[in-house]
Amino acid sequence: MSSRILTDGNGAASLGLKLARIRVVSAYPITPQSPISEKLADYVVDGTLDAKYIRVESEHSAMSCAIGAQLTGVRAGTATSSVGLALMHEVLGVAAGCRIPIVMPVVNRSLVSPWSLWCDHQDSMAERDGGWMQLYAESAQEVLDLILIAYRTSEDARIQLPTMVCLDGFFLSHMSDAIFLPDQDTVDSFLPPYVSHNFHLDPDDPMFINDLTPTSEFTEMRYQQAVAFDKAPEVLAEVMADFQKTFGREYSLTEAYRCDDAEAVIVTLGSMSGTGKYTVDLLREQGKRVGILKITSFRPFPAEQIKSALANVGTVGVIDRSAGFGAQVGPVATEVRATLRGKPVQGFIAGLAGRDISPAVFKKAFTRLLDNETTEHVEWLDLKEDALTLREVRS
Amino acid sequence: MLTMKSESKGLIANGVSLCSGCGLELAARIILDVLGTNTVIVIPPGCAALFSGYGSETVTKLAGFQGNLENTAAYASGIKAGFEMQGRGDIQVLGLAGDGATVDIGLQSLSGALERGDKILYICYDNEAYMNTGIQSSGSTPLSAWTTTTPGGKPVYRKDMLGIVAAHKIPYAASASVGYVDDLRRKVEKARTATATGPAYLHVHVPCPTGWGIKPAQAIEVAKLAVQSRYWPLYEVVDGEEYKLTVPVSKPKPVAEYLRLQKRFAGVNAQQLDVLQSAVDHEYASLMKKML
Numbered sequence: 001m002s003s004r005i006l007t008d009g010n011g012a013a014s015l016g017l018k019l020a021r022i023r024v025v026s027a028y029p030i031t032p033q034s035p036i037s038e039k040l041a042d043y044v045v046d047g048t049l050d051a052k053y054i055r056v057e058s059e060h061s062a063m064s065c066a067i068g069a070q071l072t073g074v075r076a077g078t079a080t081s082s083v084g085l086a087l088m089h090e091v092l093g094v095a096a097g098c099r100i101p102i103v104m105p106v107v108n109r110s111l112v113s114p115w116s117l118w119c120d121h122q123d124s125m126a127e128r129d130g131g132w133m134q135l136y137a138e139s140a141q142e143v144l145d146l147i148l149i150a151y152r153t154s155e156d157a158r159i160q161l162p163t164m165v166c167l168d169g170f171f172l173s174h175m176s177d178a179i180f181l182p183d184q185d186t187v188d189s190f191l192p193p194y195v196s197h198n199f200h201l202d203p204d205d206p207m208f209i210n211d212l213t214p215t216s217e218f219t220e221m222r223y224q225q226a227v228a229f230d231k232a233p234e235v236l237a238e239v240m241a242d243f244q245k246t247f248g249r250e251y252s253l254t255e256a257y258r259c260d261d262a263e264a265v266i267v268t269l270g271s272m273s274g275t276g277k278y279t280v281d282l283l284r285e286q287g288k289r290v291g292i293l294k295i296t297s298f299r300p301f302p303a304e305q306i307k308s309a310l311a312n313v314g315t316v317g318v319i320d321r322s323a324g325f326g327a328q329v330g331p332v333a334t335e336v337r338a339t340l341r342g343k344p345v346q347g348f349i350a351g352l353a354g355r356d357i358s359p360a361v362f363k364k365a366f367t368r369l370l371d372n373e374t375t376e377h378v379e380w381l382d383l384k385e386d387a388l389t390l391r392e393v394r395s
Numbered sequence: 396m397l398t399m400k401s402e403s404k405g406l407i408a409n410g411v412s413l414c415s416g417c418g419l420e421l422a423a424r425i426i427l428d429v430l431g432t433n434t435v436i437v438i439p440p441g442c443a444a445l446f447s448g449y450g451s452e453t454v455t456k457l458a459g460f461q462g463n464l465e466n467t468a469a470y471a472s473g474i475k476a477g478f479e480m481q482g483r484g485d486i487q488v489l490g491l492a493g494d495g496a497t498v499d500i501g502l503q504s505l506s507g508a509l510e511r512g513d514k515i516l517y518i519c520y521d522n523e524a525y526m527n528t529g530i531q532s533s534g535s536t537p538l539s540a541w542t543t544t545t546p547g548g549k550p551v552y553r554k555d556m557l558g559i560v561a562a563h564k565i566p567y568a569a570s571a572s573v574g575y576v577d578d579l580r581r582k583v584e585k586a587r588t589a590t591a592t593g594p595a596y597l598h599v600h601v602p603c604p605t606g607w608g609i610k611p612a613q614a615i616e617v618a619k620l621a622v623q624s625r626y627w628p629l630y631e632v633v634d635g636e637e638y639k640l641t642v643p644v645s646k647p648k649p650v651a652e653y654l655r656l657q658k659r660f661a662g663v664n665a666q667q668l669d670v671l672q673s674a675v676d677h678e679y680a681s682l683m684k685k686m687l
Binding site for chain 2: 091
């Protein structure tokens with residue numbers, strides 16, 4: 001059974017962690033994640049979440065505490081955003097390398113500089129190769145559902161990888177949305193109590209974890225992580241199928257929207273996907289054959305799904321919500337291009353620091369694709385004309 | 396799962412790969428001997444990481460985790476919380492970190508854990524520099540000491556770490572020395588007891604023959620001289636308020652006697668020696684004012 005409630009992305013994330021019965025919370029506030037830290041504190045105080053709440057003094061300690069707690073055999077929860085995620089960077093690698101299946105909501109927000117409070121994906125993109133799975137939500141419902149899916153997948157004995165469930169700052173974190181809230185018993189049946197399949201701290205079974213590892217073994221331990229990522233698409237799909245059986249909502253690593261006969265498709269991540277689908281409907285009414293391919297799982301990267309979804313599409317564009325400096329195109333476009341060897345893939349950048357990716361922006365991108373005006377280089381879709389003189393300082 | 400290759404008397408294997416005469420090695424054997432096996436240890440990179448082991452081999456019989464340099468206290472807090480939530484709060488969680496990992500890069504996470512009252516035992520072994528990386532100066536390196544990053548002698552005073560810890564008003568904090576083993580044992584026992592109500596902190600002076608330029612056989616003599624010259628007073632602080640000198644030194648030896656044995660102070664001239672002696676006298680007098 002489930003109930004229908006009004007919440008927002010942060011509320012859905014907090015409920016997801018609560019339904020997963022985390023036993024230790026280590027939280028540190030940062031805009032726009034703070035409501036998750038606050039909500040979890042409420043749950044602990046009102047007794048609806050049986051957990052110890054540790055008011056850490058930084059995100060670095062938040063992740064360190066979570067790692068320590070989870071190594072004793074309980075689920076540990078934290079959440080972060082932007083520079084908080086960047087501060088965690090060092091210990092994110094510990095969770096990944098020690099194969100500790102922590103699930104963490106990441107409320108996407110730009111990195112400095114300049115300062116911004118608003119949404120883009122540079123924070124999580126900067127962590128894309130660090131050994132965490134990354135799922136991107138389109139709605140508050142997806143935030144909650146992907147958290148439950150993430151726990152099952154992360155903790156699977158074949159996987160043992162931590163997961164970030166990414167939700168766009170403000171667009172998802174603070175936007176009111178009606179969601180189906182599953183009941184605890186059904187979640188418990190889908191997600192059994194945590195069992196460590198790997199390292200654990202226990203005086204009754206002592207082991208020393210994370211010591212210096214010689215060159216003769218390091219490569220092999222890295223390879224074990226890579227193999228887990230290789231298996232992850234299949235396990236994710238399996239868990240998503242079971243999720244659908246249990247809760248009735250369908251998920252997949254990618255979601256193709258009106259791609260079957262499309263001449264041009266734009267690849268998206270996160271909350272922009274909804275606007276993309278809406279724009280596709282508008283353009284379809286005008287007879288334009290366009291579609292959206294939403295990537296839900298960026299790590300593992302769903303190469304097979306992307307290849308098959310875009311096999312018959314003429315021109316592909318990718319909107320990156322982060323800059324990807326020094327590369328020809330943004331990080332998502334780079335990988336889509338590598339996946340679709342030979343097919344023209346236009347890289348776009350838009351929506352930095354909370355700039356809305358409106359239907360007009362999508363239309364501009366689709367027009368370019370339909371006109372077959374693709375180039376090797378990235379196009380900044382929503383760039384203003386004064387870009388090179390804005391805040392110019394002359395000596 | 397731990398498979399014993401060769402049995403040892405204590406919780407640390409015989410023949411570990413620390414330097415000859417290492418003060419930390421003796422301190423660690425004593426500390427673990429007092430604490431026993433119902434303990435989980437967190438060790439950051441540094442000299443103590445030689446107890447963590449290498450590859451699939453370790454030299455301690457305890458369950459342990461090697462953390463990062465700056466978050467020993469945070470890992471310990473998380474581990475303790477995990478055990479508490481499973482009804483296993485009796486497990487002692489020990490952070491064993493050097494001075495760099497404590498007074499410098501680890502100060503923030505330690506302060507957080509102390510402020511929250513997390514029931515962990517944190518022991519800083521102070522060899523007064525980043526010894527494992529090659530004798531670089533830390534916030535605990537004393538005035539005028541040579542290190543590879545203070546080749547002309549350290550121009551500033553060290554941090555008063557125990558003062559910083561005491562300001563958090565935790566149940567138990569104490570200085571200790573590997574030169575006074577009975578005092579150290581008593582303090583580990585008291586600290587263990589104190590963790591029933593909150594954090595406990597020990598700051599243990601451990602001479603480093605390699606970094607200080609002393610003979611391995613002199614390590615304990617030097618540790619004792621540090622106490623007998625009042626350079627390293629042995630005291631404890633309960634609840635941040637009740638100060639007690641545990642090893643009174645009524646007739647202090649000149650600081651020069653302590654410095655003389657160590658090559659790191661070879662460049663200290665007569666004037667600098669006066670400054671060091673006055674600083675020791677002044678700090679000791681300040682400390683005495685806080686005593687019960």
